Amino acid sequence: MAFELPDLPYAHDALESLGMSKETLEYHHDIHHKAYVDNGNKAIAGTEWEGKSVEEIIKGTYDANAVAQNGIFNNASQFWNHNQFWEMMGPEQTGMPGELEKAITESFGSVDKFKEDFSAAGAGQFGSGWCWLVKDTDGALKVTKTENGVNPLCFGQTALLGCDVWEHSYYIDFRNKRPAYLSNFLDKLVNWENVASRM
Numbered sequence: 496m497a498f499e500l501p502d503l504p505y506a507h508d509a510l511e512s513l514g515m516s517k518e519t520l521e522y523h524h525d526i527h528h529k530a531y532v533d534n535g536n537k538a539i540a541g542t543e544w545e546g547k548s549v550e551e552i553i554k555g556t557y558d559a560n561a562v563a564q565n566g567i568f569n570n571a572s573q574f575w576n577h578n579q580f581w582e583m584m585g586p587e588q589t590g591m592p593g594e595l596e597k598a599i600t601e602s603f604g605s606v607d608k609f610k611e612d613f614s615a616a617g618a619g620q621f622g623s624g625w626c627w628l629v630k631d632t633d634g635a636l637k638v639t640k641t642e643n644g645v646n647p648l649c650f651g652q653t654a655l656l657g658c659d660v661w662e663h664s665y666y667i668d669f670r671n672k673r674p675a676y677l678s679n680f681l682d683k684l685v686n687w688e689n690v691a692s693r694m
Contacts, residue, residue, distance in 0.1 A: 509586040514679040528577045535570035557649040572644035585686035595691040602636035614677040616640040628656040
């Protein structure tokens with residue numbers, strides 16, 4: 496199954512008033528995400544992974560001991576990560592559905608504590624990577640962080656919310672202020688209904 500760049504679920508300028516500029520989305524989606532698509536398709540061509548689902552490719556090529564992941568894993572994982580990322584945000588802020596708020600409160604003590612933990616994970620990720628709210632294999636909600644393109648699929652977890660903390664995701668709008676980007680993401684950009692639907 497070839498990778499295909501999905502359209503954004505909203506216009507490039509739909510998040511501008513919420514802190515993510517049209518320029519950021521043009522670079523991040525149209526250039527960075529497209530590069531993972533193009534390079535991923537080249538990497539799997541003629542291999543055993545050609546024709547497999549992206550999830551199968553990620554799980555099959557992940558190596559926890561690899562210092563630098565292989566090209567197939569890196570591109571497939573980053574392709575998947577970004578597909579989720581665009582859907583996890585949106586211009587319509589509807590608030591957190593009750594079932595999600597209840598689960599987060601039970602797991603973290605409060606929504607504010609969850610946001611604090613999530614932001615700390617993202618700010619504390621050295622270099623490139625992601626921070627996540629996951630449903631773990633035991634059913635518990637947890638905050639995690641991963642380096643580079645590694646994602647919750649690698650550990651059998653369900654990704655409920657993920658935030659890209661590679662510099663290209665925030666440098667145009669927030670320069671080197673990653674904590675401010677994370678705070679803005681949680682307070683203004685997250686599509687909480689999408690997050691709840693993943694539970």
